[in-house]
Amino acid sequence: MNKRIVALTINGVDVQRKVASRMLLTDFIRDELKLTGTNVGCEHGVCGACTILLNGESVRSCLMLAVQADGYEIETVESLQNDNGTLNTLQQSFKDCHGLQCGFCTPGFLMTVTSFLKENEDPTEEEIREAISGNLCRCTGYANIVKSVQRTVQSQRTSKSLTEPVCHTDHKQNETVQIS
Amino acid sequence: MSKFVGQSVKRKEDLRLLTGTGKFVADLRMENMLEAAFLRSTYGHARIKGIETDAAKSLEGVYAVITSNDIEGEIKPLKQFDSHCILPPNLIEEIDPVINYNFEDVLAKRKVTYAGQPVAVVVAKNRYIAEDALALLKVEYEPLEALVNPFEAEKGDAPIIQEHMESNIQSHFLVQVGDVDKAIEEADYVLKKRLRTPRLSSNPMETRGVLANYDAVTGKFRVWSSTQLPYEVRSTIASLLEIPEESIHVTAPEVGGGFGPKGGVHPEEILIPYLSRMLGRPVRWIEDRIEHLAAARQSRDQIHDVEVSYKKDGTITGIKDDFIVDSGAVNYFALTCAYNTAYHLRGMYKIPSYQSKCRVILTNKTPNVPFRGAGRPEATFVMDRVIDMIARNLAMDPVDVMKKNMIQAEEMPYDQGILVKDGAQLIYDSGNYPDALDKVLEATNYKGFRKKQQQLKEAGKYVGIGISSFIEGTGSGPFESALVKIDLTGHVTAHLGSSPQGQGHETVFSQICADDLGVTPDQVTVVVGDTGVLPIGAGTYASRSAVNAGSAIHEASQKLQRKVLEIAGMLLDNEVEMLNIENGTIYAHDNPEMKLTFVDIANAARPSKSSKLPEGMEPGLQVLHYFVPPTVTFASSIHVAQVEVDKETGFVDIQDYSVVHDCGTVINPMIVEGQVQGGIAQGIGSALYEEVVHDKNGQVLTGSYMDYLIPTSMEVPTVKMVHQEYPSTRNPMGIKGVGEGGAISPPAAIANAVVDALTPLSIEITKVPVSPGYLRELIKEAERV
Numbered sequence: 005m006n007k008r009i010v011a012l013t014i015n016g017v018d019v020q021r022k023v024a025s026r027m028l029l030t031d032f033i034r035d036e037l038k039l040t041g042t043n044v045g046c047e048h049g050v051c052g053a054c055t056i057l058l059n060g061e062s063v064r065s066c067l068m069l070a071v072q073a074d075g076y077e078i079e080t081v082e083s084l085q086n087d088n089g090t091l092n093t094l095q096q097s098f099k100d101c102h103g104l105q106c107g108f109c110t111p112g113f114l115m116t117v118t119s120f121l122k123e124n125e126d127p128t129e130e131e132i133r134e135a136i137s138g139n140l141c142r143c144t145g146y147a148n149i150v151k152s153v154q155r156t157v158q159s160q161r162t163s164k165s166l167t168e169p170v171c172h173t174d175h176k177q178n179e180t181v182q183i184s
Numbered sequence: 185m186s187k188f189v190g191q192s193v194k195r196k197e198d199l200r201l202l203t204g205t206g207k208f209v210a211d212l213r214m215e216n217m218l219e220a221a222f223l224r225s226t227y228g229h230a231r232i233k234g235i236e237t238d239a240a241k242s243l244e245g246v247y248a249v250i251t252s253n254d255i256e257g258e259i260k261p262l263k264q265f266d267s268h269c270i271l272p273p274n275l276i277e278e279i280d281p282v283i284n285y286n287f288e289d290v291l292a293k294r295k296v297t298y299a300g301q302p303v304a305v306v307v308a309k310n311r312y313i314a315e316d317a318l319a320l321l322k323v324e325y326e327p328l329e330a331l332v333n334p335f336e337a338e339k340g341d342a343p344i345i346q347e348h349m350e351s352n353i354q355s356h357f358l359v360q361v362g363d364v365d366k367a368i369e370e371a372d373y374v375l376k377k378r379l380r381t382p383r384l385s386s387n388p389m390e391t392r393g394v395l396a397n398y399d400a401v402t403g404k405f406r407v408w409s410s411t412q413l414p415y416e417v418r419s420t421i422a423s424l425l426e427i428p429e430e431s432i433h434v435t436a437p438e439v440g441g442g443f444g445p446k447g448g449v450h451p452e453e454i455l456i457p458y459l460s461r462m463l464g465r466p467v468r469w470i471e472d473r474i475e476h477l478a479a480a481r482q483s484r485d486q487i488h489d490v491e492v493s494y495k496k497d498g499t500i501t502g503i504k505d506d507f508i509v510d511s512g513a514v515n516y517f518a519l520t521c522a523y524n525t526a527y528h529l530r531g532m533y534k535i536p537s538y539q540s541k542c543r544v545i546l547t548n549k550t551p552n553v554p555f556r557g558a559g560r561p562e563a564t565f566v567m568d569r570v571i572d573m574i575a576r577n578l579a580m581d582p583v584d585v586m587k588k589n590m591i592q593a594e595e596m597p598y599d600q601g602i603l604v605k606d607g608a609q610l611i612y613d614s615g616n617y618p619d620a621l622d623k624v625l626e627a628t629n630y631k632g633f634r635k636k637q638q639q640l641k642e643a644g645k646y647v648g649i650g651i652s653s654f655i656e657g658t659g660s661g662p663f664e665s666a667l668v669k670i671d672l673t674g675h676v677t678a679h680l681g682s683s684p685q686g687q688g689h690e691t692v693f694s695q696i697c698a699d700d701l702g703v704t705p706d707q708v709t710v711v712v713g714d715t716g717v718l719p720i721g722a723g724t725y726a727s728r729s730a731v732n733a734g735s736a737i738h739e740a741s742q743k744l745q746r747k748v749l750e751i752a753g754m755l756l757d758n759e760v761e762m763l764n765i766e767n768g769t770i771y772a773h774d775n776p777e778m779k780l781t782f783v784d785i786a787n788a789a790r791p792s793k794s795s796k797l798p799e800g801m802e803p804g805l806q807v808l809h810y811f812v813p814p815t816v817t818f819a820s821s822i823h824v825a826q827v828e829v830d831k832e833t834g835f836v837d838i839q840d841y842s843v844v845h846d847c848g849t850v851i852n853p854m855i856v857e858g859q860v861q862g863g864i865a866q867g868i869g870s871a872l873y874e875e876v877v878h879d880k881n882g883q884v885l886t887g888s889y890m891d892y893l894i895p896t897s898m899e900v901p902t903v904k905m906v907h908q909e910y911p912s913t914r915n916p917m918g919i920k921g922v923g924e925g926g927a928i929s930p931p932a933a934i935a936n937a938v939v940d941a942l943t944p945l946s947i948e949i950t951k952v953p954v955s956p957g958y959l960r961e962l963i964k965e966a967e968r969v
């Protein structure tokens with residue numbers, strides 16, 4: 005089998021591996037590097053579950069070979085937490101706004117949005133919807149994902165944690181309760 | 185006293201899912217693990233003349249190549265899932281059903297009956313090599329006539345798909361109340377239509393997958409499957425491999441969506457454990473999306489011929505429905521979807537005469553199983569298109585036709601005069617439908633819309649509004665189990681027989697348990713999805729978990745609380761009625777300084793000579809409860825869609841979507857709203873985009889996400905929701921199910937809105953999806969007239 009050396013940086017760590025030239029980048033990340041947070045939903049470039057950052061830009065890792073990533077810097081969902089292990093603002097917003105149900109699509113959305121918010125710090129709802137339109141979610145119906153992104157923006161703008169709920173439609177029982 | 189039930193408690197599940205540390209089946213690896221890949225039929229219907237396996241077998245890294253010959257006599261065929269299919273005697277008497285035995289070999293034997301059917305399996309060092317080996321397999325097929333049209337398939341001279349049967353009509357029944365023929369004879373008007381709902385693919389974002397490891401020393405199987413029903417997987421492996429259930433331990437790890445088709449058991453879930461035993465190594469198979477779109481079971485696919493009698497004022501006097509379910513090559517669920525359709529069709533309406541006649545027909549397509557809504561979206565599409573058509577025939581507003589026929593609040597509980605599938609009388613237990621209608625019309629500003637609509641139309645904008653309503657029998661039995669225990673550290677653990685695919689079981693059930701035991705949800709660990717922790721369980725399907733598992737954990741927790749208090753009463757020398765539990769401590773009202781904790785109680789209850797228990801009490805702090813619902817409980821909802829149609833292209837844009845719904849007592853509003861919004865997104869998919877299409881040879885034409893269109897964030901609006909809370913009368917907490925509801929009404933609501941948008945041009949939508957192509961055809965036809 006045709007093998008080649010791949011050397012890249014993943015989540016800040018330099019790695020080097022000898023892999024089959026035909027190995028998909030997704031499989032390289034998941035099977036060789038054991039970072040299984042990046043998911044595979046379609047393997048044909050439509051669902052976005054496998055989205056990672058390649059030199060800061062979001063790409064679909066199922067459409068690339070590992071050898072094509074040689075020399076690049078990669079970030080995956082495992083890189084998002086704060087250094088002290090807490091959720092970063094985006095992740096926390098997904099939790100606060102119930103932006104995930106089964107969570108399978110979530111890493112892909114998180115990576116897409118991470119790169120999007122670097123380009124556009126103050127997006128409109130329409131721009132958010134457009135930015136995530138390449139990621140499929142079969143559970144949430146997207147509304148709470150959009151709200152999660154809006155809350156992240158709001159949070160980052162005020163740069164302090166928020167108390168007023170912006171996440172849910174008005175409902176008499178809608179005070180959110182933090183339990184963990 | 186509820187402190188946590190009714191609150192939007194944030195989910196315990198989220199931390200691991202947001203950090204990429206949650207483990208789906210594809211994330212699990214074992215040492216020495218091999219990977220499997222399946223060769224699938226490329227024909228809809230064909231004889232297998234031979235399979236050439238030598239080249240594949242000799243490929244380096246290949247451990248096994250298995251066809252049906254290799255497992256002859258070792259694995260019994262899959263057949264209908266009896267736990268969902270057995271009908272009670274009174275229902276049998278009432279509907280006179282015929283259900284023919286049908287089955288599927290786990291690997292096709294002698295012939296294939298649908299494209300995508302497993303024909304052979306390769307096990308190799310990794311998936312890449314396994315797929316290389318698949319390419320080396322050569323199957324010689326002799327094509328047979330493929331039956332893709334159920335009307336052709338049911339003809340007497342059609343080739344028989346399941347060869348032991350006499351025809352392709354797998355089952356049928358008839359249910360009736362009143363005198364529909366008389367109603368039709370006496371009617372002012374009769375409407376006659378053929379309406380259809382498409383074949384759908386459920387498409388959870390996580391495909392299916394199984395990992396199995398057989399331990400030769402203990403003779404036990406360890407199986408991880410992306411399933412909704414770990415207990416059903418266990419019992420099916422046991423019966424097909426003829427081994428005791430006790431030797432199989434099934435876990436549903438994180439499951440990335442289910443929606444129905446991950447209930448039941450697929451051939452791969454039997455073969456992978458078998459291969460692990462054969463090879464003495466762990467074996468894993470992960471379905472890819474292309475396999476999913478062809479081979480994972482599909483749903484809906486009904487055709488209804490209805491005759492409806494009605495009066496000049498819009499009163500509907502009778503419905504005669506003759507419908508077929510295109511079941512694909514095997515019917516695994518007997519009358520589940522079909523009878524759901526029949527008993528739900530009249531929805532919120534009182535229609536005194538009703539007859540529903542059904543045939544379930546086998547064709548050369550992937551087997552048809554329940555998918556979110558399970559027969560109800562089909563029924564609702566028929567009923568609500570009919571309401572809309574009648575309104576247009578009578579030049580009435582559809583809302584007025586709805587009101588004319590709607591069950592009134594004071595008529596509840598309402599008896600529809602036929603039986604539920606479990607044999608109980610079909611009686612809606614609680615709800616207020618006219619109030620629901622008022623509420624949703626207000627939310628969508630119906631009057632305002634109607635006013636502005638005329639102007640917009642004059643300005644060349646085709647805007648319309650459409651309504652659909654439904655009732656849903658939720659929380660079906662047979663039962664659910666819960667075990668609640670307090671350990672020596674005072675921590676509470678609850679085990680449930682029903683496991684989630686994104687519904688947040690760990691959170692919502694800890695809320696119930698916390699309230700009952702006087703602790704906080706984070707003091708309760710909920711463990712689900714594992715046959716190792718509870719002897720029996722049912723699972724997640726049919727909007728049943730909140731109702732059944734919720735009631736089971738509630739009852740178990742209450743019993744445990746009673747036990748804790750009785751022990752505390754003895755230790756504190758006080759009456760149980762005087763005691764309070766708060767934050768895990770127990771004290772008497774009249775002596776709050778004397779406190780006990782769960783640790784004290786757990787120690788007192790520990791089985792030993794020195795346990796301190798009231799006379800006759802069993803030691804230990806654990807309670808197992810099986811909740812058995814008397815019958816289903818009726819949730820209800822009304823949806824209103826506002827759309828704009830681009831008449832030139834046939835594109836439909838949803839501009840507003842409003843919903844009112846009643847799911848009884850709400851445990852967690854945040855999660856309920858998420859379920860409703862998510863269900864509606866799937867409903868929008870089937871209203872406008874989704875359909876599995878087969879060509880005349882039974883080939884799947886929608887084999888990738890280029891052709892099978894899942895709605896994105898651009899197509900799904902944020903839904904406006906209004907809540908009603910009419911508690912169920914059929915379980916102790918008043919819960920009704922909510923998981924499926926959202927998906928039921930969008931096809932009808934959106935189709936009605938599209939018709940309304942194009943009026944006065946008279947188009948008649950009789951099927952979904954309302955794709956641009958279909959709509960353009962209807963427009964052109966209407967313009968020609």
Ligand code: FES
Nearest residue numbers: 045046047052066
């Ligand atoms: S898995 Fe890469 S886009 Fe779907």
Ligand code: FES
Nearest residue numbers: 105109141142143
């Ligand atoms: S949360 Fe399940 S697919 Fe998005």
